[in-house]
Every structure is written in C-alpha cells, then in structure tokens.
Amino acid sequence: MIAKDIASCLSMIGDDKLALRTWARNTSLEKWREDPIGKIKGVGLITFQYLRMMGGIDTVMPDKIVKRVINEILEKAGSKPISGDMEFVKKAEEIALTCGYRPVELCWMTWLVQPVVSYFEKKGLPVIAKRDSRNGDILRGKDEFGVSLEESEFLRPGVLAFDWRSDPLITTEAVECKLAISSGRSVVGALGQAASYQILFDHVYVAVQSGEIGYRESILSELGLGWISVDKSGNVDIRRFPEHRRRFDMDQFNEQVLPRLVLPPAFLEVFGRPIGYGETREGGIWVAKELARDPDTHLQVSSWFDRTEQTSFSYMLH
Amino acid sequence: MSLLKRVVDSYMHKVSGIAEHCDRCLRSERWDGKVVLMVVDAAFTSIGLNYFTVVVPKVEEFNEKFVENGRIRDLEDLAKADIDELRNVWRNQRS
Numbered sequence: 001m002i003a004k005d006i007a008s009c010l011s012m013i014g015d016d017k018l019a020l021r022t023w024a025r026n027t028s029l030e031k032w033r034e035d036p037i038g039k040i041k042g043v044g045l046i047t048f049q050y051l052r053m054m055g056g057i058d059t060v061m062p063d064k065i066v067k068r069v070i071n072e073i074l075e076k077a078g079s080k081p082i083s084g085d086m087e088f089v090k091k092a093e094e095i096a097l098t099c100g101y102r103p104v105e106l107c108w109m110t111w112l113v114q115p116v117v118s119y120f121e122k123k124g125l126p127v128i129a130k131r132d133s134r135n136g137d138i139l140r141g142k143d144e145f146g147v148s149l150e151e152s153e154f155l156r157p158g159v160l161a162f163d164w165r166s167d168p169l170i171t172t173e174a175v176e177c178k179l180a181i182s183s184g185r186s187v188v189g190a191l192g193q194a195a196s197y198q199i200l201f202d203h204v205y206v207a208v209q210s211g212e213i214g215y216r217e218s219i220l221s222e223l224g225l226g227w228i229s230v231d232k233s234g235n236v237d238i239r240r241f242p243e244h245r246r247r248f249d250m251d252q253f254n255e256q257v258l259p260r261l262v263l264p265p266a267f268l269e270v271f272g273r274p275i276g277y278g279e280t281r282e283g284g285i286w287v288a289k290e291l292a293r294d295p296d297t298h299l300q301v302s303s304w305f306d307r308t309e310q311t312s313f314s315y316m317l318h
Numbered sequence: 319m320s321l322l323k324r325v326v327d328s329y330m331h332k333v334s335g336i337a338e339h340c341d342r343c344l345r346s347e348r349w350d351g352k353v354v355l356m357v358v359d360a361a362f363t364s365i366g367l368n369y370f371t372v373v374v375p376k377v378e379e380f381n382e383k384f385v386e387n388g389r390i391r392d393l394e395d396l397a398k399a400d401i402d403e404l405r406n407v408w409r410n411q412r413s
Contacts, residue, residue, distance in 0.1 A: 003361035004404070007354070007396035016353035016393050017346050047364035054356045056344050063363075073329065077322040099326040104340045109330055179336050181348070182374075211374050 005040045006051070024055025029089055045085050053104055060092040060107040069110035070095065108179065119228070119236040120161035120173065126264060128160045128277065138273045139264055145285075147200055147256045157197055162261060170261055174201040175228065183211035187220065187227070194225050198247040200257050205242055259305050260285040267303065282306040354396050355381055 013019035023037070032038040032048050049061035060066060062085040070092050071081035082088045096103040120127050126138040128145040145160040157174035174197045178190040186208035197204045205226035213220075213227070217240070220227050224246030227239040264287050267275045271289040280286055284306035292299040330336075342348060349355035358380050362373040383406075384390040390399055 001401070002364055003358050004397055004399065004401065006357050006361065007393040010353070010357070011393040011397050017351065019393065020353050020356065021346055042364055044364060047360050050363055051356070051360045053343060054346060054348055054360070056346055058344060069329070073322075073325050076325045077320075079322075095322065095326065098320075099323045101326065101330060102340060102344075104343060105330065105336050106326070108336055108340060108343075179339060181339050181342060 002040060002042045002047070006037055006043070009036045009040070020051070020055040024052045024057045027052065029059070029086065045089075049089065053107070058102050058104050060089055060096075060103045062088045062092075066092070066107055066110045070106065125161040125163050125173070126268065128162075128264070138268065138275070140274045140276050145260065147260075157193075157201070160201070162265070170258070170265060171203075172201040172257065172261070173203045173205070175205045175207050177207040179209060183208045183229070184213045184216050187213050187216040191219065191223070191225075195223055195247070198224065199249045199252050201253075202245055202248065203242040204246075205238075210237065263287045263303055263305060271301070280304055280306050349377065349381070352381070352385060354385060354390055354393060357393065357396065 010016070010019040010023055013022050027035045027037075029049070032045060035048070037043055037051065038048050046061045046063045049059055052059055053061065060070075067082075067088055070088070073095070074081050074091075082091050092106060093103040096106040128139060145157060147157075157176060160175075161173040163171040163173075174194075176190040176194040176197065178186040180186040180189050187206055190206035190208065194204050194206050203226060204224075205228045206220070207228035207230060210229040210231040217227070220240055224243030225240075226242030229237045229239045231237070263285055264275055264277055267287045267289055271291070276288040276290070278286055284304060286302060286304035288300055288302035290298075290300045346353070346356070349359065355377055359373060359377050362376055384399075384404075390396050
C-alpha cells in the first residue's frame with residue numbers, strides 16, 4: 001500500500017524521474033510531516049529521507065546502522081551522540097560537509113566498514129586497520145598495513161588481522177572492502193587487489209554488502225578468495241572461507257610482511273595489550289608501549305622497522 | 319586537521335568506490351533509473367526489513383514479475399495496479 005500511495009502522489013507531478021526529483025527538491029526535512037508523501041500512513045522519516053536521497057538530495061537517513069556509526073564517530077571525536085532523528089540528520093549533514101564529504105557518502109559508508117573490524121576483534125585477533133588511534137582493545141593505531149609488491153605499487157589491505165598463537169609463524173587474514181552499486185559489482189571491484197594480497201597473506205577475503213553475487217561466487221571459488229557479507233544492520237556473515245595460502249610466496253612474505261608484522265605480536269607478548277602502532281614515513285611500521293605516564297614521569301618503549309634500516313628499538317624517559 | 323575529520327577520514331578511507339555509487343544515487347540512477355523500483359525499494363525499507371538480504375531480492379523479484387514484462391511501466395501503472403496481484407510478490411500488506 002505504501003508503494004502505491006507514494007506512486008499515486010508522485011505520478012500527479014509528471015514523468016517519473018522528473019516527478020521524483022521535483023518532489024525531492026521542493027520538499028524539506030523540516031516540513032516532512034506536512035508533505036503529501038510524509039503524510040502517508042507507514043512513511044516515516046527514514047523512508048522520506050531515503051526517497052529524497054534517490055531524488056537527488058544530498059542528505060542522510062536516520063536508520064539504525066547509520067545512527068550507530070555516526071554516533072560512534074561523534075563519541076570518538078569527543079562529542080555527545082544524538083538520539084532524535086531530526087537533530088541527527090542535521091548533525092550528520094554538518095559533519096559530512098565540515099569534513100569534506102557529501103552527506104550521502106557518509107550514509108552509505110556506514111553500512112560496510114565497522115562490522116568487519118569488529119568481527120575479527122571479537123575473535124580475539126589483533127587488527128591493523130584505518131581507524132581512530134585511541135580505539136582498539138589490543139592494537140591502537142590509525143594506519144593500515146602497507147605492502148609493496150612492485151616498486152610503483154603500494155597496497156594496503158582494508159583490514160589485516162593476525163594470529164600468533166597456534167604456529168611458529170604468524171597467520172594472517174587480509175580483507176579488501178568494497179562498496180559499489182550492488183554486491184556483485186563490489187566483488188568485481190575487489191578482485192584485483194584481493195588476488196594480489198594472496199601472494200603475501202595466508203587467507204584473503206573480499207568484504208561487500210550482503211546480497212547474492214551470482215556467477216562471481218564461482219570466480220571467488222576459482223581464485224580461492226573468501227567472501228564476507230555485511231548486512232545493513234552491521235552483521236557479518238562469512239559466506240565463503242578462503243583457501244589457505246593460495247598463490248602464497250614465502251620469499252615475498254619474508255621480505256614484505258614478516259619484518260613488519262613481527263613487531264606488534266612481540267610487543268603484545270612482552271608488554272601486554274594495548275599496543276600503539278603506525279606507519280613510518282618510509283612505509284615501515286612502528287610500535288610503542290607506554291609503561292608510565294603521570295605529571296612527573298613518561299616512560300615509553302618503542303621499536304620500528306623500515307625497508308632501509310634494520311629493526312630498531314628505543315626507550316624514552318622524561 | 320580536526321579530530322572529527324581524522325575520525326571521519328578513517329571510516330571513509332575504507333569504502334573505495336563509494337563516490338561513484340553516490341553519484342548514481344544523486345542522479346536518480348539507482349535501479350537502472352527505474353523510479354518505480356526506487357519507490358518499491360523505499361516502501362520495503364519503511365517496514366524495517368533487512369536491506370541487502372530481503373529488500374534487494376524482493377525489489378529484483380518485483381522487477382522481474384511486473385516491470386521487465388511491461389505490466390508496470392511507470393508510477394501511474396503502479397498507483398493503479400491490482401493490490402492482490404502485487405501482494406503475491408510482497409506478502410506484506412503494509413509495504
């Protein structure tokens with residue numbers, strides 16, 4: 001009934017696309033309850049805003065997952081979360097524009113990113129990923145794990161989880177996240193980089209929005225890639241587990257990954273969680289543990305690895 | 319750079335390809351530009367169903383059963399459509 005009622009309202013304006021865009025342009029967030037579509041029984045602010053977005057208005061819709069992620073961002077930035085839908089939409093638009101993004105981009109982003117990091121951390125694995133440097137129970141950092149298979153090519157898996165518990169060697173799980181117009185196209189967009197990661201990491205996944213991917217599943221199967229599906233509520237579903245060490249090159253792993261990756265688990269083993277980490281200017285990695293910090297004393301130990309240097313270790317005492 | 323921007327950047331960095339997706343959304347080109355399907359999509363979304371696992375397949379089913387064969391060509395057709403026939407696809411009276 002809602003669809004028929006909305007169609008009835010819009011069809012009075014004119015040609016379909018023109019009608020949707022004209023309606024979207026002429027209505028407003030503030031007057032949504034007075035709008036003919038806003039008045040339809042069952043149409044809430046989420047539906048209203050979603051239709052406006054599809055009608056060309058750069059805004060956000062206040063649904064559950066969008067609110068959760070944007071409020072998480074606000075809290076990490078030291079601001080209070082917002083519960084009211086109207087106030088939330090205005091604040092989210094303001095955040096996007098202030099930070100140089102379109103509100104609609106902020107809205108679509110929320111559906112994919114955070115759930116993947118949370119999935120691996122809940123399994124107890126340290127995760128290297130782009131995020132707020134203060135966050136993370138095990139590792140705290142804001143940089144991704146950079147690797148370079150060719151001189152001109154620098155790759156950074158969206159999420160890299162690793163485990164040093166069961167084997168003398170570190171086990172690695174790399175994830176390439178993509179969000180295109182459909183889950184199938186997202187998979188296609190992620191294939192190139194994901195296949196490159198297989199040279200260096202034990203298990204490689206592509207993470208895309210949930211939905212069927214059709215024939216692309218057989219491509220993932222042939223390539224030995226895993227498939228992580230993330231739904232709109234932020235639930236992560238491993239639809240396909242990756243093959244172990246498909247295309248893996250131990251020499252490349254020893255050169256590119258091991259020297260960088262050995263530092264975080266070594267520091268975790270010796271000093272305990274959490275450990276700070278980041279990327280050095282030369283594309284290496286640093287780790288640091290703050291052992292004491294008060295007004296009189298600041299004691300920190302750190303270590304770093306760069307391609308141009310040996311691994312170094314230092315401590316700082318103020 | 320403000321802390322807020324750093325935090326937002328850290329999230330946005332994860333989602334490559336999103337700008338192109340948003341361009342299409344803002345040009346009203348979702349669902350290959352079929353406004354009937356956009357309205358059906360929004361109607362399903364209004365009842366809180368899981369978007370990617372329930373709404374998207376249902377909209378695709380609607381497209382196959384009603385739009386691609388020309389039975390519902392535009393919003394006017396949707397507005398006049400037989401509600402019982404539509405329910406065969408929807409199975410949810412509210413949407």
